[in-house]
Amino acid sequence: MSDKSWLSEIPQLDRHQLLDIRKTLDGAYRSFSREYGDNIEAFFDPLLSFLIWFEKLLLNSPWWLVIAALAIFAYLASRSWKLTLGVVVAFFMIGFLGMWENTMRTMSIITVSTLLAIILGVPIGVAMARSNRVQSIVTPILDIMQTMPAFVYLIPVVMLLGIGKIPGVIAVIIYAIPPVIRLTNLGIRLVDKEVLEAATAYGANSMQRLFGVQIPLAMPNIMAGINQTIMMALSMVVIASMIGVKGLGQPVLKSITNQYFTLGLLNGLAIVAIAIIFDRLSQSYAKRTLQNFGGNE
Template identity: 65%
Template sequence: MSWFTEFPHLSDATLRDLRKLVDESFREFTRAWGGTFETVFEPLRLFLIWSENLMLNTPWPVVITVIGLISWFASRSWQITAFTILTLLLIGWFDMWDDTMRTVSMIFVCTLVAIAVGIPIGILMARSNRMQAFVNPILDVMQTMPSFVYLIPVVMLLGIGRVPGVIAVVIYAIPPMIRLTNLGIRLVDKDVLEAADAFGSSSWQKLKNVQMPLALPTIMAGINQTIMMALAMVVIASMIGVQGLGQPVLRAINNQYFTMGMLNGLAIVGIAIIFDRVSQAYGRRLQKHLEISHG
């Protein structure tokens, strides 16, 4: 009756041989193609370094002024702008400015990469049910896979450093960008599309002048969620050498520094709230503008 009480499974030797085969195959792949992948991602590394140097070398009053102005023009809310400026001043006051600027620059690069990759995939999904049926299960796996797992193949392929961290963060954070781009385009009113067809619009003109503008509020929600997920990945990415607010948090966990962990954790929360409130307010403004222009 052992078969009834104990679930049947492969023998330990078979499992060991199978794992060994897969691991050795991936190691061979990384040895053969690792250099090629590093060359391909070299522009991303240079862009990340440029972005980080820009944030670190720009005087802090200029950075706060620029971010405050962006917050105001995006949200048109004095409360959100005041919160943004106050949060940045407190971060600097508690000596977390450099780490925060590194984190902001990384989130900026990750978000741009996610937009550049996610929007075209979302458009393809919206235009093809077959493409949607193919991509959706992949997105399901990406969203449910434990975030630590993403670090293993990326580190084996590219080693420790900035670029592997960016790639791991983008893989973890990109599904909302793809899903909401697809959803936004599919939700565009059929009557509007029929009117565009009646005016003789080509498929590209219809996408550029009708579908994308009307889907923009939903796409902005996707950008918002991508930023939030990227920030959630910051601490985990610090395990593979990504500098920023995640590294002090990781150091605090390893050495039981309660205050250091709490302060840097609160800085991450503050940055997340700024990104969230500003992008949400901008999305609402877009929605109102579109309702007025199509009302």
């Protein structure tokens, strides 16, 4: 009884006041999307053109050429014949089970989203490492991005840009970019100060220390961030399929709505296979980088 009386004393917005606030915010966002939506879409046209070109390149290339290119990439990243063979077998089975086209569409989205997340995330992580003020501003934003339900990202993006590839890419980037930012910041901050002092003593300026010492020594952490970004991007594939992004996510979504167990299982396993491959490749590359810089000594 006392709890109820205590709760009743907390000042609360009137239901009509709350409704007015929601209407005001919704109206403001609709007005913004109507006025600037076309300009924002035009801004993303080059990205859309590149994404369509890259997707067509993967779809129109012979399957054996794509697998060969992936095998070469896997070997260069890992220097492991076992992992390279695993990549070849996995993608051969994906094609054999009739999921090649959807897999290539998913690969195009994930590749472009990951590259953009790295291009945007690494400089932000560097800026955080070089300035405590920037870190204090960016950290709460990253906290919100990582705790916000993934479905919420789709609402403003779809209202602004409609459905299609670009809204999907934007949603994937927003969801997947925090790890590469955080771990870039952490890796640079963990660089031994004595190493930086030695570089300064040899006459290195700020940019030379950054690119010649800090980033190379922080590379294992940066690669770990890229690894997590790829994993989170793949986890958004199914959700992004809800706004028209074609790929492995759409059959999974279809299997949920129509109870097609086998369809969902096979496409889900294809997503898992891609995730495992990229996880192993990025981890292997990170270990090699660490060894090259004497991390095991």
